[in-house]
Amino acid sequence: MHEMGILYRILDEVRAAAAANNVARIRAIRLQVGGLSGLVPAFLERYYAPVAAEDPLFLGSELDIETIPGKGLCRACGASYPASAEAWKCAVCGGDDVRLDGGREIVIRDILAETAVEKEANHG
Amino acid sequence: MAEIRLIDLKRSVLADNDADADNLRAELKRRGTFLLNLMSSPGSGKTTLLKALVPHLAGKVRWGVMEADIDSSVDAEAISRLGVPAVQLHTGGMCHLDADMTRQGLRGFGDEHFDLVVLENVGNLVCPAEFDTGAVRNMTLLSVPEGDDKPLKYPLMYQTCDLLAVGKTDVLPCFDFDRDRLVRNARARNPAIEILFLSAKTGEGVAALADWLLRQVREWTA
Numbered sequence: 001m002h003e004m005g006i007l008y009r010i011l012d013e014v015r016a017a018a019a020a021n022n023v024a025r026i027r028a029i030r031l032q033v034g035g036l037s038g039l040v041p042a043f044l045e046r047y048y049a050p051v052a053a054e055d056p057l058f059l060g061s062e063l064d065i066e067t068i069p070g071k072g073l074c075r076a077c078g079a080s081y082p083a084s085a086e087a088w089k090c091a092v093c094g095g096d097d098v099r100l101d102g103g104r105e106i107v108i109r110d111i112l113a114e115t116a117v118e119k120e121a122n123h124g
Numbered sequence: 125m126a127e128i129r130l131i132d133l134k135r136s137v138l139a140d141n142d143a144d145a146d147n148l149r150a151e152l153k154r155r156g157t158f159l160l161n162l163m164s165s166p167g168s169g170k171t172t173l174l175k176a177l178v179p180h181l182a183g184k185v186r187w188g189v190m191e192a193d194i195d196s197s198v199d200a201e202a203i204s205r206l207g208v209p210a211v212q213l214h215t216g217g218m219c220h221l222d223a224d225m226t227r228q229g230l231r232g233f234g235d236e237h238f239d240l241v242v243l244e245n246v247g248n249l250v251c252p253a254e255f256d257t258g259a260v261r262n263m264t265l266l267s268v269p270e271g272d273d274k275p276l277k278y279p280l281m282y283q284t285c286d287l288l289a290v291g292k293t294d295v296l297p298c299f300d301f302d303r304d305r306l307v308r309n310a311r312a313r314n315p316a317i318e319i320l321f322l323s324a325k326t327g328e329g330v331a332a333l334a335d336w337l338l339r340q341v342r343e344w345t346a
């Protein structure tokens with residue numbers, strides 16, 4: 001629902017990392033999106049190009065999204081199991097004293113970037 | 125000449141907001157202000173409930189209201205007509221508030237000191253639950269016409285809230301809303317959630333909500 005706002009946050013983070021790492025251009029951003037994060041990867045992909053086009057740093061870059069499945073953890077029996085938004089009971093013992101152990105993350109894993117190397121060569 | 129590099133980031137996109145929210149909570153603690161984040165669907169009766177709280181809180185606590193909407197200031201006007209300071213935040217199309225927008229909203233009160241500030245978040249059961257506003261407690265209001273199955277459909281909202289208020293109980297006879305089923309559904313999502321039934325129209329439960337708020341304020345500012 002707020003994919004646009006998240007995209008702007010992602011680009012801000014990447015811009016900061018680019019400045020810190022002498023990056024001239026971003027080729028790709030690898031993003032991990034939890035299956036229970038509420039974000040729709042198809043919407044992130046659809047809006048990425050127009051949002052990225054606003055800054056030459058991101059010209060022609062790609063957004064690669066890896067979906068991280070939800071994981072439940074049962075406090076009663078200790079089982080770890082795949083969790084969906086619909087299944088809030090332990091898949092092993094059926095108990096409802098469960099917590100989410102993954103699936104809500106939105107993480108920029110890494111970026112593939114072109115760095116300008118001339119400056120470093122000058123130092124050498 | 126360019127070189128292609130893989131730069132490891134492992135940055136959580138919401139981590140900066142979470143840290144900012146913690147900072148805001150620390151600021152509020154220093155100032156002795158309890159901030160409640162009130163969330164619900166549009167039309168569940170948030171503003172009407174706040175208006176009903178006015179006489180119950182009068183003389184007991186200095187309080188103000190921040191109204192967050194995509195547009196218009198009808199909610200803030202309705203609250204300030206009752207003598208409670210209110211600021212209106214416009215999210216400009218955003219579906220939720222984050223900690224920085226909340227901090228800006230608090231600045232709208234100027235130097236006035238409050239023991240309690242209620243943030244009336246954008247009416248939406250999805251996005252507001254995902255962003256920590258810096259509030260001390262989260263409350264969600266569910267009105268009877270919305271149905272007792274909402275905790276099943278919007279689990280995160282109920283997981284992030286400390287208090288669930290079920291409003292518009294005056295219309296219970298008109299709807300297939302089962303109070304026990306609602307309690308079961310909410311507790312399945314969040315075993316620790318407190319639940320109050322109330323009606324701003326008849327006044328049922330409003331005093332209990334005021335007591336809950338005053339207790340929270342006392343504990344936070346002690």
